[in-house]
Amino acid sequence: MDFEKEKKARKLAIWVIGIMTGIWIILSVFSFTDTKERVRPRTENIHFNGVSALKGKQVFQAYNCMDCHTIVGNGAYFAPDLTKIYEQAGPAWLKAYLGSPGTYPTKTIVDIQLKQLLSKGEDLPKDIDAYLEKYSGAHDRVEHRGGVDALMPNLQFSAEEIDALIAYFIYTGKINTAGWPPKVIADKSVIEDQARKLEEASGIIRTSSASSAPSSGVENNTAQTTESPAAIGANLAKQLACTACHSADGSAVVGPSFKGLFGSSVPLTTGNSVNADEEYLRRSILQPNADIVKDYQQGVMPSFEGSVSEEQVNALIEYIKSLK
């Protein structure tokens, strides 16, 4: 009798284990096929102009692009992440850029590449304006950097290598990165907070200059707790990453130091000099390519036109003025 019971129990146990093993195998197969599709589209199946993405991957490795760039965050942080570059800029911009990485392509040059690709039967928007509308990254690059010197070395690719790299970027563009890399946008709340503080500060300056007006105790209190425009400018210089390129101690980083700049005579690439007054500082921040300081290059400093308010520019100027 006991023996029969044991036999039944063992049979049941074998069934349970069998079913669980079955479920485990099925789930494993599912998870494997799923991730394979999601993370690893196949390089062999993706082509551009008849060249495979697998070839592109080899070119990418042969030229050590990863020494400067990242793909899904892997690589060096010297140059932009390239995972989604195809979706952003499209093949005509990439052809133009990789063909001459010493300079950012202008609209005309992208148009020439687009016409060539269309003549080869590539499925692309029929004219340059439609192309720039579809690939907004190409639009932005043409608009803001077209014709400007680029920092990337000219690696003298062959036409086939360029097509291979474009195929590789089509492939990386298909990788589901779950939104990576994050879009770098200035933290609006910080900038608004700064703008509010500035308004307060300039309000104080206005009240205190009208010295005949009797000031209440409340105003005096705010006057003590509100930062000066120069201090706000110093903070802003950090938030806008001016300090990544400009030092406050006289050492040259990527750009000239702010120390002693105000009121000095700045030598320009043209051979002329300019007096660094407020107007010059303002122009340097809003139109950095208007004057280029001697021994420095055009196109390195981004323009802050439209991304900073009038009051913020004033605060930055006050900050630079304070570094004697």
Ligand code: HEC
């Ligand atoms: C020595 C560093 C370096 C190497 C190596 C390098 N790049 Fe770059 N690349 C840069 C820099 C810096 C930039 C962006 C700034 C500029 O061009 O002014 C850039 C920009 C780019 C851009 C445009 C990105 C954009 O968002 O506009 C592409 C595309 C690109 N590189 C592709 C490549 C490929 C492909 C390789 C390898 C075959 C490569 N790079 C190797 C430094 C490098």
Ligand code: HEC
């Ligand atoms: C990516 C690097 C970079 C960043 C970021 C940057 N700059 Fe510059 N800046 C430069 C370079 C390079 C020059 C010199 C070439 C030129 O004149 O454009 C320059 C020039 C200047 C000059 C003229 C300096 C002189 O000696 O005459 C001023 C003023 C200035 N920048 C202010 C700013 C401010 C303010 C910010 C932030 C809002 C900023 N820069 C952000 C690179 C940068």
